[in-house]
Amino acid sequence: MAYSEKLIDHYENPRNIGSLDKNSEDVGTGLVGAPACGDVMKLQIKVGADGLIEDAKFKTFGCGSAIASSSLVTEWVKGKTIDEAETIKNTDIAKHLALPPVKIHCSVLAEDAIKAAIADYRAKTKKAE
Amino acid sequence: MDHFARLGLPAALDLEPASLDRAYFALQRQWHPDRFVAKPAAERARASAEAAALNDAYRTLKDPLSRAVYLAELKGVEMPGDGKTIDDPELLMEAMEAREELHDAGSTQAVDALAAKVRADMKASLSGLGSLFLAGDKPAIRKALLRLRYLDKFAEEARARRMNLERSTA
Numbered sequence: 001m002a003y004s005e006k007l008i009d010h011y012e013n014p015r016n017i018g019s020l021d022k023n024s025e026d027v028g029t030g031l032v033g034a035p036a037c038g039d040v041m042k043l044q045i046k047v048g049a050d051g052l053i054e055d056a057k058f059k060t061f062g063c064g065s066a067i068a069s070s071s072l073v074t075e076w077v078k079g080k081t082i083d084e085a086e087t088i089k090n091t092d093i094a095k096h097l098a099l100p101p102v103k104i105h106c107s108v109l110a111e112d113a114i115k116a117a118i119a120d121y122r123a124k125t126k127k128a129e
Numbered sequence: 130m131d132h133f134a135r136l137g138l139p140a141a142l143d144l145e146p147a148s149l150d151r152a153y154f155a156l157q158r159q160w161h162p163d164r165f166v167a168k169p170a171a172e173r174a175r176a177s178a179e180a181a182a183l184n185d186a187y188r189t190l191k192d193p194l195s196r197a198v199y200l201a202e203l204k205g206v207e208m209p210g211d212g213k214t215i216d217d218p219e220l221l222m223e224a225m226e227a228r229e230e231l232h233d234a235g236s237t238q239a240v241d242a243l244a245a246k247v248r249a250d251m252k253a254s255l256s257g258l259g260s261l262f263l264a265g266d267k268p269a270i271r272k273a274l275l276r277l278r279y280l281d282k283f284a285e286e287a288r289a290r291r292m293n294l295e296r297s298t299a
Contacts, residue, residue, distance in 0.1 A: 031221045035275050036211045038282025040224045061228040061286075105212030112214045 003064070004098035010068035015075050018057040020044040025128060028082075028121025030113040034105060039066050043113035045077060045085070047121055053077045053085060058113075065103035069093050069110035082118050131203055132186035142197055142259055144190060153187045193255055194277050201274055206267045208274065215275065224279040231287055237294050244287040251280045 003011075019042070022029045026047050033040040039062030046055040056074035060067045072093055077085040093099075093107035133140040136152040160179040165172055190196045202208055209215055227247070234240045254277050261270045 030216075031218055031225065032214045032216050033221045033224065033279070034212070034214050035209050035278045036213065038279055038285075040221050040228065040279070042225060059225070059229075061225070061232075108212055109214055112216070116216055 003100075006072075007065065007068045007097040007099070010071040010097065011064040014058075014067055014071040016055075016057050016071065017059065019059060020046050020055065020057050025124055026121075028117040028119070028124065030116030030118070030120060032109055032112045032116055034062070034066075034109050037062065037105070039063065039106070039109060041066060041070050041109050041113045043070055043073065043110070043117050045082070045114075045117050045121060047082060051081050053080055053082065062109070063103070063106065065097070065099055065106035066109055068097055069099075069107045070113060072097060073110045073114050077114060082121060085114060086118050088114055130182075132189050132199060135182060135186045136190070138190075140200060140203060142200060142262055144196065146191070149187070149190060153183060156183050194251075194274075194281055197255065197258055197277070198274055200262070201270050204262070204265070204267075204270075206270050206274075208271065217272070217275070220272070220276055220279065223276075224283070227279075227283055228286065231283065231290055234290065235294075237291055237298075240287055240291045240294060244284060244291075247280050247283050247287070251277060251284070254280070 020027045020029075022044065024046070028045045028047070030043045031041070032043075039060070041058065041060045041062065043058045044056065045053045048054040056077050058070040058074050060070045073088060076088060088111060090104070090107040090111040093110055094104050097107070099107055131140065136149065136156065138144065138149065138152055157180065160176045160183065162173070162177055162180065165176040168176075188195075189199050198208055215221070227243075231240065231243055234243055254273055258270065258273055261273060
């Protein structure tokens, strides 16, 4: 199977691997999994006082497409508001990386992970109010 | 017809591997394409469809985890299929931490120790499924099976990690 250059680049040089402090008030953590293939993905965002996402990190145990999808999402969300980040669609990820049809579910995982991270951040800020 | 019925076996979690093999090989002989070469096309087609369905049934039921997942689905437990995601934090945190531990394991001995622990865990979880099925506790069955899927994946990754370590030290 031929993979796109962008996919291979994200897989071989993943951006933003790592962790942020999940207990911090300005960090939202999304943890999602795809049990059918045993993948697990953690995606975190750190939101600045101006409401923009200033940092994003991920850790993914899964196939190359899952790693590339989460790497791409962390790159995309930086500098965006959470409302903007929430509009990222798995189809955009799949298109950008030219994921083969059997790997589309990896982009679904990444979309669900960013949504979960945003939901976690919102729940935290709501509690703090 | 479900896979158990196809093989003439009771739909149960515990299945004697020998009786599964016996049932499968007997039926496989009965529907073997060689016995249908001289038969009309319709019968030949039937035989090859039966043989394929038998293979599918055998593959599904032979592995204890895939058998348990299949039986759970027969009993109406909804399992997430391909491309479906879950967000159970407890389960995923456990899976994430286990995979990190495996990733950090620097020797075959360390990998073996982790793999042995997971195998024991899988064995205990599989034998614990019986009482959950008896009680018909669908959410608990689903949760236990999802956890087993992750343990199974861990065991697979541990084998791959071990091979990599062996290759790099060879």
